[in-house]
Amino acid sequence: MQKGPVAADRASQLNTPGTCVACGLAAQGYVGVHVCHACGVPQPLRPGEDLFASFGLEQRFAIDSGLLERRFYEISRLLHPDRFAAIGGDARRNSTERMTFLNDGYRILKNAEKRREWLLNQLAPAASPSSAPRPPQDLASAWFDLQDDANEAALKDFETRLQITQNQAHERIRTLERELDALLETGSKPGPELLAKMKAELLSGSYLSSLERDVERLKKRLFIT
Amino acid sequence: MLSLQIESNANRDASPIIGIDLGTTNSLIAYVPPSAVAPDTERHPVILTSREGDSLIPSVVTFEGDRPVVGHAAKRKKISGAQDTVFSVKRLLGRGFDDLKGMAGTLPYRLLPGEGAVRIQVGQRIYTAVEISAAILRELKLSAEAALGVPVTRAVITVPAYFNDSQRQATRAAGRLAGLDVLRIINEPTAASLAYGLDRKRQGLIAVYDLGGGTFDVSILKLQDGIFEVLATNGDSMLGGDDLDLAIAQAAASEIAEQTGKDPFDDPQMRAELLLASENVKIALSESPEARMSISLSSGRIYQRKWSRDEFEKLALPILERTREPCLQALADAGLKDSDLSDVVLVGGPTRLPLVQRTAREIFGREPNTSVHPDQVVAAGAAIQADILAGRNKDFLLLDVVPLSLGIETYGGLMSTLIPRNTRIPAVARETFTTFVDNQTGVDIHVLQGEREKVADNRSLARFKLKGIERMPAGMPRIEVSFLIDADGILQVAARDERTGNEQSIEVRPSYGLTDTEVEKMLLASLENVEADAEFRRVAEVKNDAKAVLIAAEKRIPEAIRLLSKDEVATIQVSIANLKEALETNDVPLIQEASRNLNASTVHLAELLMKGVLSSSVDEKQS
Ligand SMILES: [Zn+2]
Numbered sequence: 001m002q003k004g005p006v007a008a009d010r011a012s013q014l015n016t017p018g019t020c021v022a023c024g025l026a027a028q029g030y031v032g033v034h035v036c037h038a039c040g041v042p043q044p045l046r047p048g049e050d051l052f053a054s055f056g057l058e059q060r061f062a063i064d065s066g067l068l069e070r071r072f073y074e075i076s077r078l079l080h081p082d083r084f085a086a087i088g089g090d091a092r093r094n095s096t097e098r099m100t101f102l103n104d105g106y107r108i109l110k111n112a113e114k115r116r117e118w119l120l121n122q123l124a125p126a127a128s129p130s131s132a133p134r135p136p137q138d139l140a141s142a143w144f145d146l147q148d149d150a151n152e153a154a155l156k157d158f159e160t161r162l163q164i165t166q167n168q169a170h171e172r173i174r175t176l177e178r179e180l181d182a183l184l185e186t187g188s189k190p191g192p193e194l195l196a197k198m199k200a201e202l203l204s205g206s207y208l209s210s211l212e213r214d215v216e217r218l219k220k221r222l223f224i225t
Numbered sequence: 226m227l228s229l230q231i232e233s234n235a236n237r238d239a240s241p242i243i244g245i246d247l248g249t250t251n252s253l254i255a256y257v258p259p260s261a262v263a264p265d266t267e268r269h270p271v272i273l274t275s276r277e278g279d280s281l282i283p284s285v286v287t288f289e290g291d292r293p294v295v296g297h298a299a300k301r302k303k304i305s306g307a308q309d310t311v312f313s314v315k316r317l318l319g320r321g322f323d324d325l326k327g328m329a330g331t332l333p334y335r336l337l338p339g340e341g342a343v344r345i346q347v348g349q350r351i352y353t354a355v356e357i358s359a360a361i362l363r364e365l366k367l368s369a370e371a372a373l374g375v376p377v378t379r380a381v382i383t384v385p386a387y388f389n390d391s392q393r394q395a396t397r398a399a400g401r402l403a404g405l406d407v408l409r410i411i412n413e414p415t416a417a418s419l420a421y422g423l424d425r426k427r428q429g430l431i432a433v434y435d436l437g438g439g440t441f442d443v444s445i446l447k448l449q450d451g452i453f454e455v456l457a458t459n460g461d462s463m464l465g466g467d468d469l470d471l472a473i474a475q476a477a478a479s480e481i482a483e484q485t486g487k488d489p490f491d492d493p494q495m496r497a498e499l500l501l502a503s504e505n506v507k508i509a510l511s512e513s514p515e516a517r518m519s520i521s522l523s524s525g526r527i528y529q530r531k532w533s534r535d536e537f538e539k540l541a542l543p544i545l546e547r548t549r550e551p552c553l554q555a556l557a558d559a560g561l562k563d564s565d566l567s568d569v570v571l572v573g574g575p576t577r578l579p580l581v582q583r584t585a586r587e588i589f590g591r592e593p594n595t596s597v598h599p600d601q602v603v604a605a606g607a608a609i610q611a612d613i614l615a616g617r618n619k620d621f622l623l624l625d626v627v628p629l630s631l632g633i634e635t636y637g638g639l640m641s642t643l644i645p646r647n648t649r650i651p652a653v654a655r656e657t658f659t660t661f662v663d664n665q666t667g668v669d670i671h672v673l674q675g676e677r678e679k680v681a682d683n684r685s686l687a688r689f690k691l692k693g694i695e696r697m698p699a700g701m702p703r704i705e706v707s708f709l710i711d712a713d714g715i716l717q718v719a720a721r722d723e724r725t726g727n728e729q730s731i732e733v734r735p736s737y738g739l740t741d742t743e744v745e746k747m748l749l750a751s752l753e754n755v756e757a758d759a760e761f762r763r764v765a766e767v768k769n770d771a772k773a774v775l776i777a778a779e780k781r782i783p784e785a786i787r788l789l790s791k792d793e794v795a796t797i798q799v800s801i802a803n804l805k806e807a808l809e810t811n812d813v814p815l816i817q818e819a820s821r822n823l824n825a826s827t828v829h830l831a832e833l834l835m836k837g838v839l840s841s842s843v844d845e846k847q848s
Binding site: 073076077080081083085086088096099100103104106107172 | 409449450452553613615623648651653709711792
């Protein structure tokens with residue numbers, strides 16, 4: 001619609017990082033990254049912004065989910081496009097872009113699996129798992145047997161075994177998390193070996209989750225017929 | 226407070242945004258006045274009354290010639306003019322004839338088979354559901370203008386949470402056709418929660434169980450310090466109070482058929498009469514254990530029947546049971562158990578029925594909250610959202626989600642979801658796809674909405690083609706598809722060939738509702754009505770100004786008696802009576818004359834009051 005001038009405007013918007021596009025004052029705190037504390041103008045999204053920093057959090061595998069939610073509400077209250085509906089223009093556009101980013105970040109950080117995956121990718125983008133994902137061999141073969149001969153007793157038995165395996169995997173992940181977070185707390189970068197170990201555990205964990213979903217599906221089929 | 230009185234011009238909102246609950250059975254309008262002193266937490270909405278003087282405006286349209294008549298006047302013609310009177314049009318909005326096969330035989334008016342949006346035959350003319358809805362919205366707009374005394378051009382309109390994109394777009398189109406800029410379409414249960422949460426003591430996790438005339442919705446929300454976060458939403462857009470009426474009507478019809486050998490449903494007028502009588506039975510049974518039904522048959526005989534609550538509940542139970550699954554699904558989607566909830570709020574007229582309350586109690590395992598006004602709460606919430614969008618309420622914020630999953634068609638006729646249901650908006654999603662045939666130079670992007678695996682079971686929203694892909698073996702090209710939904714819920718889809726940078730994008734319009742040209746054409750046709758509307762608006766403005774003068778004068782009567790001669794007081798009282806009489810009419814010159822006379826008769830009083838203020842330096846407010 002107003003291609004020329006708007007595009008030019010947007011280019012000039014990206015001025016010095018850390019200062020407000022509208023009033024030029026230095027951004028204050030984690031809220032100030034999103035919306036200027038002085039003039040209330042939403043700031044354009046810059047490529048590669050850190051999810052954790054967006055919520056004023058340190059990069060950690062374990063986070064305080066209550067704090068995350070409070071921060072999400074606190075920032076949304078000022079940043080949401082509904083606040084700029086009556087104003088429109090760049091303010092509305094920037095707030096939409098930033099709110100989209102914040103919504104997505106909240107979705108990722110809130111979910112433990114997604115959060116671990118994202119952080120692991122940040123810390124070791126190229127790391128490969130230390131060993132192939134290792135679904136316990138006996139569990140995998142039990143699953144094949146079950147699909148051949150699905151009866152209620154066998155299904156119950158399988159579910160119990162899956163549950164135990166999942167609990168054990170979860171414990172191992174929690175231990176690794178604590179180890180990694182302790183390193184991050186001291187400001188040192190975790191070694192590649194530890195990260196690869198975590199990656200392997202996460203892969204195995206997602207295999208178990210998908211197995212859980214398959215079992216649910218099988219159960220539905222069993223009970224219907 | 227039911228009606229809004231404008232006291233002075235200073236308080237008048239030059240361009241108000243109203244909230245509209247466009248219901249299956251009744252519609253309502255609400256508005257948050259711009260009282261500058263009220264803190265955000267006390268920005269209370271008021272329900273505006275219709276030109277007929279009621280807050281509940283029946284969503285019924287009948288025609289006098291080509292002129293639509295809306296509201297109670299139309300509802301009264303539901304039987305005598307059954308074939309020309311359209312009700313429950315919301316159930317038809319954004320749907321095709323094939324979607325409505327089951328309903329066609331249950332309505333007194335005719336639905337025409339054909340492609341695209343369903344058409345309704347009224348006399349010699351054929352209308353779309355969008356046009357009929359626009360007629361209702363126009364009436365609401367005029368009523369709001371009469372109440373507020375200024376032109377109203379902007380609105381927030383509510384829809385069932387489970388409305389799909391076609392139905393939402395059709396609602397927007399109807400608003401546009403009625404001369405309204407629809408700033409936002411919001412979900413009914415969400416709107417209800419805004420009104421419910423106006424009382425800040427109401428915090429925590431709540432479920433809104435919203436059974437309307439034609440739709441059922443359930444939403445799970447988290448309310449905290451003015452933030453309203455929608456966690457999950459579900460429902461059934463083909464389930465509502467109408468179905469309860471229909472169940473009664475069908476039971477009665479089969480008895481009548483047995484007695485007379487003629488199915489009363491074959492006769493449109495009888496059908497309308499039966500449905501209305503059934504609705505009355507249902508309403509009566511929500512208060513008393515028994516209700517009578519009496520219908521005069523064409524043979525001259527009268528069919529009479531007593532309905533006990535038990536009998537009715539046996540018919541209603543299987544229908545209401547259908548609300549269970551959506552509630553459980555919504556809880557599961559929100560990752561909650563029923564015991565996590567702090568309240569279950571009932572919304573919609575049919576929730577007055579004891580059986581509905583019992584059903585909700587059973588599903589959620591707790592006593593539901595019946596304290597909100599089930600008819601008004603949705604319109605009130607729409608007005609609150611309008612107030613937020615106007616930038617006046619900075620204390621409340623609604624964090625909404627997409628109600629249905631969005632995705633594209635992939636190989637084998639399967640839907641690949643890019644944005645799952647209950648994703649917070651605004652949202653963006655990107656995914657890379659590839660070709661499945663060698664040397665394919667173009668791909669079809671087929672945008673879908675729904676929860677099923679197979680494309681055919683979901684709703685098609687749009688199609689477009691990305692051309693100019695380089696010839697390569699299957700699986701080699703990389704095509705990035707991105708979905709972007711803004712805060713208004715409008716979806717933008719783009720496809721980009723990563724190799725060439727070639728890009729195609731569209732803003733999704735329904736392939737099912739009305740095209741832009743169709744809407745434009747209808748807009749032109751509706752201009753015929755504009756003159757009448759403008760005249761009406763002028764009357765409304767004059768009346769409002771006169772009312773302000775009247776109120777000011779009446780307030781001063783005690784002082785007049787104290788300060789003026791008997792004759793002068795009498796003149797004022799006569800002028801007041803004359804103006805009141807004039808206000809009963811729509812005669813603009815008469816009202817203006819009476820208003821001027823009243824003003825003139827109070828000039829002396831005003832002078833004395835001013836002097837009094839100056840000499841005694843008492844700080845008295847001028848009204
Ligand atoms: Zn600033």
